[in-house]
Each structure stands twice: as C-alpha cells, then as structure tokens.
Amino acid sequence: MTHTITCRQTLAVTSHRVLASDLNEHETVYGGRLLSLLDGTASISASRCARTQCVTGLVEDVDFIAPFTLQDSLCIETYVTGIGQRSLEVFAKVIGEHLNTGERFLGATAFLTFVTLEKVDLPTLLPETPEEKALCQDFSTRQATRKQKRQAKKALFKQLTLETPW
Numbered sequence: 827m828t829h830t831i832t833c834r835q836t837l838a839v840t841s842h843r844v845l846a847s848d849l850n851e852h853e854t855v856y857g858g859r860l861l862s863l864l865d866g867t868a869s870i871s872a873s874r875c876a877r878t879q880c881v882t883g884l885v886e887d888v889d890f891i892a893p894f895t896l897q898d899s900l901c902i903e904t905y906v907t908g909i910g911q912r913s914l915e916v917f918a919k920v921i922g923e924h925l926n927t928g929e930r931f932l933g934a935t936a937f938l939t940f941v942t943l944e945k946v947d948l949p950t951l952l953p954e955t956p957e958e959k960a961l962c963q964d965f966s967t968r969q970a971t972r973k974q975k976r977q978a979k980k981a982l983f984k985q986l987t988l989e990t991p992w
Contacts (some may be wrong), residue, residue, distance in 0.1 A: 830947040833958040836906040836916075837897070838870035843925075844898045855892035860920065861885065863898075864936055868904040868916040872940035875906045875914055876948060883913065884939040884972070886964055892922065892933045899923045900933060905958070908965030909948050914940045915968065917961050937968065 841861060850856045865882055872880040894900050901921045908915035920934040942948070953962040 828947055829949045832952045832954055836871045836874045838867050838904045840867045844894050844896055846896060854895055855893045857890060860934060863902055865901040865917045868918050868938045869915045871904040871906055872914045874955060876942050876946060878946045879943045880940040881943060883936060883941040886937055888933050888936040892931050894922050894933055897924060897926050899925055905950060907961040908969060910952050912942045912945060915965060916940060928967060964987050978992045
C-alpha cells in the first residue's frame with residue numbers, strides 16, 4: 827500500500843566548518859570534498875524516503891556558485907524532489923556563512939539520483955513550500971532528460987576502449 831511522505835520528512839541537514847585540510851591551492855574548498863559531503867547528506871534523505879538500502883546512481887547539475895574559504899561554514903540541506911519506480915531524486919543546496927560577519931550565501935546546488943537495491947513500494951511525494959513545489963514540479967522534465975542522456979551514453983560507452991594505454 828502506497829503512503830505519502832512530505833519533502834520535509836526527507837530533509838537532512840549537515841553543517842561543516844571549513845578547515846585548512848579542505849582547501850585546494852586556490853584557498854577554497856576542493857570540489858571533490860564538497861561532492862563527498864553532498865553525497866553523504868543526500869543519502870540520508872534517500873534512506874528516509876525509501877526505508878531501504880539505496881546507492882548513488884547519478885550526481886548531476888552540480889553548480890558551484892560561490893567559493894567556500896577558511897573562515898566559512900557550510901550547511902548542506904537535502905530532500906527528495908522526485909520518486910520513480912526504484913529511483914529517488916534528491917536536491918541539494920549548500921548555504922555558506924562567513925563566520926566573521928554572519929553573511930549567508932548560496933554556494934552550490936546539485937541533483938543526485940539514488941536507486942534502491944531491492945524493489946519496494948516507494949511513497950508518493952507531497953511538496954509543501956514554494957521551493958519544494960517548484961523543484962518537484964520539474965521532476966518529470968528532468969527525469970525525461972536523464973532517460974535521453976542515458977540512451978546517448980550507452981552508445982558512447984560502446985565506443986570506449988578498455989585497452990591498456992601503454
């Protein structure tokens with residue numbers, strides 16, 4: 827029996843202080859470090875929705891909007907914005923804060939797709955806030971685009987060589 831879940835019920839929030847070990851040679855947070863944090867937080871949202879083991883299938887539309895530096899903190903907010911048959915789309919936004927001034931800024935956004943490892947009855951999603959409604963409204967368009975890209979990638983993958991390059 828299918829039940830309903832709100833986007834808010836899938837919300838996961840993590841906060842991190844930027845440390846020197848997070849920085850690259852430009853004195854900003856490594857993109858890969860930020861992606862790792864995003865994936866970890868988003869996986870919680872996916873699990874809160876599916877209540878079963880999920881794996882990351884796709885990270886896309888990552889927009890690095892503003893850099894994070896040593897005197898910043900970052901807050902990652904993720905929640906489910908679309909549900910397929912065995913997949914879940916999770917939206918992530920990263921809000922930065924300059925700790926010396928308290929000024930907040932949008933640092934990054936992304937969409938991640940998680941896939942359940944077993945077939946389960948996934949809930950129906952109910953968006954409530956204007957932000958949630960706007961993101962959920964466009965889910966079917968993003969899903970169709972993903973399907974088209976996946977078909978094109980399958981053709982590309984057939985062209986890739988697995989030969990040793992040396």
